[in-house]
Amino acid sequence: xxxxxxxxxxxxxxxxxxxxxxxxxxxxxxxxxxxxxxxxxxxxxxxxxxxxxxxxxxxxxxxxxxxxxxxxxxxxxxxxxxxxxxxxxxxxxxxxxxxxxxxxxxxxxxxxxxxxxxxxxxxxxxxxxxxxxxxxxxxxxxxxxxxxxxxxxxxxxxxxxxxxxxxxxxxxxxxxxxxxxxxxxxxxxxxxxxxxxxxxxxxxxxxxxxxxxxxxxxxxxxxxxxxxxxxxxxxxxxxxxxxxxxxxxxxxxxxxxxxxxxxxxxxxxxxxxxxxxxxxxxxxx
Numbered sequence: 618x619x620x621x622x623x624x625x626x627x628x629x630x631x632x633x634x635x636x637x638x639x640x641x642x643x644x645x646x647x648x649x650x651x652x653x654x655x656x657x658x659x660x661x662x663x664x665x666x667x668x669x670x671x672x673x674x675x676x677x678x679x680x681x682x683x684x685x686x687x688x689x690x691x692x693x694x695x696x697x698x699x700x701x702x703x704x705x706x707x708x709x710x711x712x713x714x715x716x717x718x719x720x721x722x723x724x725x726x727x728x729x730x731x732x733x734x735x736x737x738x739x740x741x742x743x744x745x746x747x748x749x750x751x752x753x754x755x756x757x758x759x760x761x762x763x764x765x766x767x768x769x770x771x772x773x774x775x776x777x778x779x780x781x782x783x784x785x786x787x788x789x790x791x792x793x794x795x796x797x798x799x800x801x802x803x804x805x806x807x808x809x810x811x812x813x814x815x816x817x818x819x820x821x822x823x824x825x826x827x828x829x830x831x832x833x834x835x836x837x838x839x840x841x842x843x844x845x846x847x848x849x850x851x852x853x854x855x856x857x858x859x860x861x862x863x864x865x866x867x868x869x870x871x872x873x874x875x876x877x878x879x880x881x882x883x884x885x886x887x888x889x890x891x892x893x894x895x896x897x898x899x900x901x902x
Contacts, residue, residue: 619797624806624823631800632829639681651717652679658716659690662709663698669705672697675734686717689724693731732762736807739822742773743811746818752779752788760792763824770794770825777811777818785816795825803829 625633641648656677663672671694678689692698699706706723713721731737738759745755756773763771770793778785796802803826811818829835 619799624797624804628800628804628835632803632833632835634834636676637679637681639679648681654716655679655686655688655713658713659688659709662712663690663692669700670694670697673731673737673740675728675731675736684719685722686713686719687722687724688713689726691726691728693728693734693737695725695727698725730766732759732766733768733805733824733826734807735805735822735824736809738763738771738773738824739807739809739820742775742822743809743818743820746775746811746820747813749813752818753790756790759822760790764792768793768824769827772823774821775818778813778815779818781813781815793825795823797823799828801828801830803827803835 619627629635637649637652639648656679659677660674663674665671672692673694674690674692676691678691680687680689690698697705700708706725710721710723713723728734728737742755742759746752752775756775759773760771770791772789772791772795774787774789776785776787779788795804797804805824805826807822809820811820
């Protein structure tokens, strides 16, 4: 099942949070359509603006409360998204208000490690394929950059007329481990399409960032932002002998070299480097 289902949907409500946070009754379909329009518009506005530098958009989260909408934009280039003295993000806020007809606040959040975000890795790989770079070379370089920043594993799959071949095929490469069936595994996932002269090439990327302990949730940025505690059960687990599941020899029922022998995992060592650091800039009316 883990091989087929979307990694976010499989873990939604377990370790993953929702990208759209609001409640609706009769106008549910309308608000859902508005969310899709907002995400599409923000990505196109920041990445394809000829008058401003390109600001990559990894993810857009949307919160609604009454007639107010808050849009969280995650990007590795916050300065480009904000603009000089905040003029670009202010203009974007006004355009989103015209699009939705409601009051909109825009929050720009920085992604400190773009190579740990699967969506950005997939889009950058797709851009390299459009420039006719060898897909094997591009895949190898992307995996090296991601593993160098502390990821536990990465898997990349490309499908289409690779290198202009007559017959379309799919190839994939993997480094480290990517446990798709494990619910506690923080697996980030991203897709992109490379539009080449030979046709479309699909790119899929899975990045394993480590386990999320019980009671923790992945931050709203798809996986590269680490995890946080949200449940009192997690605090109670730390009171057990041996530090819960991360103890030296106690662990789960004294299995010795089993779950308890993982060498003091404790609250999950964050191997993401500075990936959890984010800079927030709020722009409101």
